[in-house]
Amino acid sequence: MSAEAESAGNGFNIHPMDQFVVKPLFGHGDVGMFTITNVTLWMGITVLAIIALLVLGTRGRAVVPSRSQSIAESIYLFVHKMLEDIAGKEGLKYFPYIFTLFIFILVANILGLIPGAFTTTSHIAVTAVMAMAVFITVTLIGFYKNGIGFLGLFWISSAPLILRPILALIEIISYFVRPISHSIRLAGNMMAGHAVIKVFAGFAGALGVFSVFPIVAIMAVYGLEMLVVCIQAYVFAILTCVYLNDALHPGGH
Amino acid sequence: MASETQSAASEHAVGMPQLDFATFPNQIFWLVVTLVVIFFVLNRIVIPRIASVLADRHDTIQRDLEKAEELKQKAVEAEEAYNKALADARVEASNIVVATKAVIQKDLDKAIAKADAEIAAKAAEGEVKIKEIRDNAVKAVKVVATDTAAAIIQSVMPAASDAKAIKTAVTARLKG
Numbered sequence: 001m002s003a004e005a006e007s008a009g010n011g012f013n014i015h016p017m018d019q020f021v022v023k024p025l026f027g028h029g030d031v032g033m034f035t036i037t038n039v040t041l042w043m044g045i046t047v048l049a050i051i052a053l054l055v056l057g058t059r060g061r062a063v064v065p066s067r068s069q070s071i072a073e074s075i076y077l078f079v080h081k082m083l084e085d086i087a088g089k090e091g092l093k094y095f096p097y098i099f100t101l102f103i104f105i106l107v108a109n110i111l112g113l114i115p116g117a118f119t120t121t122s123h124i125a126v127t128a129v130m131a132m133a134v135f136i137t138v139t140l141i142g143f144y145k146n147g148i149g150f151l152g153l154f155w156i157s158s159a160p161l162i163l164r165p166i167l168a169l170i171e172i173i174s175y176f177v178r179p180i181s182h183s184i185r186l187a188g189n190m191m192a193g194h195a196v197i198k199v200f201a202g203f204a205g206a207l208g209v210f211s212v213f214p215i216v217a218i219m220a221v222y223g224l225e226m227l228v229v230c231i232q233a234y235v236f237a238i239l240t241c242v243y244l245n246d247a248l249h250p251g252g253h
Numbered sequence: 254m255a256s257e258t259q260s261a262a263s264e265h266a267v268g269m270p271q272l273d274f275a276t277f278p279n280q281i282f283w284l285v286v287t288l289v290v291i292f293f294v295l296n297r298i299v300i301p302r303i304a305s306v307l308a309d310r311h312d313t314i315q316r317d318l319e320k321a322e323e324l325k326q327k328a329v330e331a332e333e334a335y336n337k338a339l340a341d342a343r344v345e346a347s348n349i350v351v352a353t354k355a356v357i358q359k360d361l362d363k364a365i366a367k368a369d370a371e372i373a374a375k376a377a378e379g380e381v382k383i384k385e386i387r388d389n390a391v392k393a394v395k396v397v398a399t400d401t402a403a404a405i406i407q408s409v410m411p412a413a414s415d416a417k418a419i420k421t422a423v424t425a426r427l428k429g
Binding site for chain 1: 268269270271272273275276277278279280281282283284285286287288290291292294295296298299300302303305306307309310313
């Protein structure tokens, strides 16, 4: 890591990747499958935050909503509308799954912006599992709903016949690249933003009076990150909807 | 691998912690637990609740709109009824005016006719009296003229005094 080498060289104490280390909460043992780690802690906090917002926030069930209830309703309607617009009425069957992914990524991303927090969604292991789950589920739905006709997704009937095999190859490659881009996009965005903030924070520690510049930069990047975390949750959810639409209507493009 | 993880955990991160495969089972396990919990919370509690709230709100708004429409209809009907009542009242008022006018006219005509008749009767009576007075006056004039003529003739030439001739002459003279 270049930052490591640099810090060793000139005395800067910058360790931007430290925040991503998975470590046990209690003691210093190995990280086994069931060890309670900072991942457990922050995923737990994510669940509690979601329950606080969506369950406690809506407990009034008011026709004229309270503030928290209207936030919960807005998120619900936002995801619902997105799914209906993209995948149509048939897609609404999968609404709870899309909603789960969206709200988990959104809340985990936002919680990751708390200083000192561990960002669960900055890990490729987490995003890859979600992306693979989406990929496999969508592929299975595609074959289940359309049978062998699902392969029509790769056979572009509107293209000239001679181009179709080449297009099919490209389509198949792009289809299998989906889970990779889907997962790396999210993890990469989360990791990069948080690492940049940490790098600026390291400068701030080392520059004395001039640390005002890195601090201003942190504020700017933090604002940008607030935007990015929401957009990335949206992008993950909307791509899931698009893939789902491909599975439900393979001839629709 | 284990010792490296341990050192990474206690010291600083070596390379990208994201690529430390030793932590993958742990992350994946807790991710699956988290997602399952979130899914059940959403599917069992949140989605039915919000869906029912939204449906309720939709119903309430629909009902209110229908009610408003109904009330508007009623208001329109009330206005129509009012206008109709107003028009009816106007028609009735004008009818009453016409009827009253007719009654008054009738009374008036009667009174005028009666007055005319009285006037005519009085005028006839007056004419009769005037004629009488005139006749009397003519008779008196004849008598006076005859007497005067007789007196004049008596004094001028008493020989020619003939009462009958004088009367005839005066009468002829008065007629002329």
